[in-house]
Amino acid sequence: MLTASEENYLKAIFHLAGKSKRPVSTNALASALQTKPASATDMIQRLSKKGLVSYHKYKGVTPTSGGNKLALQVIRKHRLWEVFLVQKLRFNWDEVHEVAEQLEHVESEQLIEQLDKFLGYPKYDPHGDPIPGADGSMAPLPSTTLAMLQPGDKCRVICARDSSSDFLLFLDKLHISLGAAIEVLDKFEYDGSFSIRVDEALPITLSSKAAENIYVEKT
């Protein structure tokens, strides 16, 4: 088992390496974790001994396939907790990170699987980032906005594209929350506005500007 610190480093290496798995420099890692390069080197060597990262002195570090898998599981936990905090505990979009950063280290297979179920197996976190499955698989980044839908289409809200607090406050006023089920009733060509139904409530009107800033997945 990994310590919280090891998990944080592994996750940071995973993120910094990106899709192309380019080597992560010691300085970049240290600065991402708000620590010193010497500490990063220490931890890199420890993770390397455990076979979780591939490391060549002065040449940077990348996750191994084993490290990759573990990093994805930590990210899975982090993002599921973020969904919980926003959808169930009514945290704001920008208040969840710190807390999820702690919760992600709680160790219990059962906990995370039941949480996933409780949340309805969400595919995206409140920032629109895909949630890895138990097997490490991930949905593609969200690309459909509410504005792309046609009357009769149904969808679920993933996240806001424009995550300014103004916009989020606006969504809150309309009771459009993360994970809300939306049905497109009508689209008015005149100004591109929509008539929609949110979570079985009475129909409301939404401007094209707002619709373009809401990422959804069709259901």
Added chain:
Amino acid sequence: MLTASEENYLKAIFHLAGKSKRPVSTNALASALQTKPASATDMIQRLSKKGLVSYHKYKGVTPTSGGNKLALQVIRKHRLWEVFLVQKLRFNWDEVHEVAEQLEHVESEQLIEQLDKFLGYPKYDPHGDPIPGADGSMAPLPSTTLAMLQPGDKCRVICARDSSSDFLLFLDKLHISLGAAIEVLDKFEYDGSFSIRVDEALPITLSSKAAENIYVEKT
């Protein structure tokens, strides 16, 4: 701020000292935490320096008023998480402790207040232990069983008195879960059995033996 280890020790001292605040011996503390007496002494001295416990060499240790307050806050978090695990994530009564033991150390005022709200401000945990309020106040131990109620009475399920897995499985079959709202419809004097309604569902019959083993609070 306290480390997880400090919180665990403080909580154990609080529990072992009991209501009468009798001094806790080093051996008792070590054995409660499954560690060695030398480690317990170490930690006792650390907590003493922080003013959280009152300590006299060879004479045992008790929480100070400050330590008491902090211990109650950790217990509050522990028990609220236990309620969450059982009521929301469908954990069994006896599966929650380990996980709550980890979750209790997550640090966020907002998290615990929102969780409390989300759970409907429960007064008891799944083991029937009262949950301290944010101010440290606690409800008395549960004393009312379902069997004590009369037709027309309404209540909420606190916990099982007999927490054998047989009985818990039986309750599960009847869809009587922790926190369930129960209405007593009728009481049959012939055998002491009850007709009750659980969470607005169709009426069911409950034996006197079962009713005597369910602790409730009247609503």
Added chain:
DNA sequence: TTTTATTTTTAGTCTTATCTAATTTTATTA
């Protein structure tokens, strides 16, 4: 009231995770 047993504390060691300061390697520039 000595002697013996138990409990508790102290002394010294280990691991994890951090830091600063010094050194080494790599990259840049003249």
Added chain:
DNA sequence: TAATAAAATTAGATAAGACTAAAAATAAAA
């Protein structure tokens, strides 16, 4: 290419939290 700057590593220190073994204090028994 040689000098300099930047990045990375190593050396050495510290703190938390655990351990074992030894010493000291207290409790129980003879």
